[in-house]
Amino acid sequence: MRIARYGEPGQERPFAAGSDGVWRDLSPLVDDVTGATLATVLDADLSVLPAAQPEGRVGPPLARIGKVICVGLNYRDHAAETGADIPDEPILFMKAPDTVVGPDDSVRIPQGSMKTDWEVELAVVIGSQARYLSSPAEAAACIAGYAISHDVSERAFQLERGGQWDKGKNCETFNPFGPVLVSADEVTDPQALGLRLRVNGAVMQDGTTADMVFGVDHLVWYISQFMVLRPGDVINTGTPAGVALGRADAPYLRAGDVVEIEIDGLGAQRQEMVSA
Numbered sequence: 001m002r003i004a005r006y007g008e009p010g011q012e013r014p015f016a017a018g019s020d021g022v023w024r025d026l027s028p029l030v031d032d033v034t035g036a037t038l039a040t041v042l043d044a045d046l047s048v049l050p051a052a053q054p055e056g057r058v059g060p061p062l063a064r065i066g067k068v069i070c071v072g073l074n075y076r077d078h079a080a081e082t083g084a085d086i087p088d089e090p091i092l093f094m095k096a097p098d099t100v101v102g103p104d105d106s107v108r109i110p111q112g113s114m115k116t117d118w119e120v121e122l123a124v125v126i127g128s129q130a131r132y133l134s135s136p137a138e139a140a141a142c143i144a145g146y147a148i149s150h151d152v153s154e155r156a157f158q159l160e161r162g163g164q165w166d167k168g169k170n171c172e173t174f175n176p177f178g179p180v181l182v183s184a185d186e187v188t189d190p191q192a193l194g195l196r197l198r199v200n201g202a203v204m205q206d207g208t209t210a211d212m213v214f215g216v217d218h219l220v221w222y223i224s225q226f227m228v229l230r231p232g233d234v235i236n237t238g239t240p241a242g243v244a245l246g247r248a249d250a251p252y253l254r255a256g257d258v259v260e261i262e263i264d265g266l267g268a269q270r271q272e273m274v275s276a
Helices: 038-042 076-081 155-159 216-223
Strands: 002-006 013-017 023-025 068-072 091-095 107-109 120-126 143-150 181-183 194-199 202-208 234-236 258-263 267-275
Touching: 038 143, 120 194, 120 216, 120 258, 143 234, 143 258, 143 267, 216 234
Parallel strands: 068 234, 107 267
Antiparallel strands: 002 013, 002 181, 013 023, 068 091, 120 143, 120 234, 143 181, 194 202, 194 258, 258 267
């Protein structure tokens, strides 16, 4: 199943398409797609719902996200390009849910920013509670599906202004998400997906989830030891090499730049950078 939401911010309508590729209006079934309604949507017989062609702005495919947990330095090539050691355990940090915007919404360059950076990431959407899982093997049953996240970062705020990473990760619009949530059963192997990102048409990132230090199931298991993962929570699983922080040949983002992102089987994003 593929789940999407269309409409202006705060007024999105939910849609879903099954194996026949026909988009259906979910409004007769649920008010919106949230952590509380995900199971209902994923178990639904879409054939009894009205066919409808979504139009207009593409919103995030999930509303009222619980929390966004992010994993740092989780690709071997990204750790190498930044001069960091491969971590012994996953590095975790948080993004506020209100950083999430639609996949094609504008990204606002913060006031005073000199180092706004890009990061294509595979997002894991939690579908059932994960609490003290006993092994990574239990994690798959807790995953509702996958989507694209753009973990935008302001590196000077993150690394040069003291404290933790939060200041460089939680600026408004810093997590474009979508365009679709693809159910877990449609992703044969989350560790075999290509990820690509272009800035103004030039390829900056071209990686694969096979290069993750800690795979998806390991991350869900590991995080469940420190916090309860609930339906509607999102995990941003890290980014491959090619970010501005690790390149000498690419400037950081400025107003007017265009970022395009795609992950195999999960669709594509396009954002224009604008001044805050």
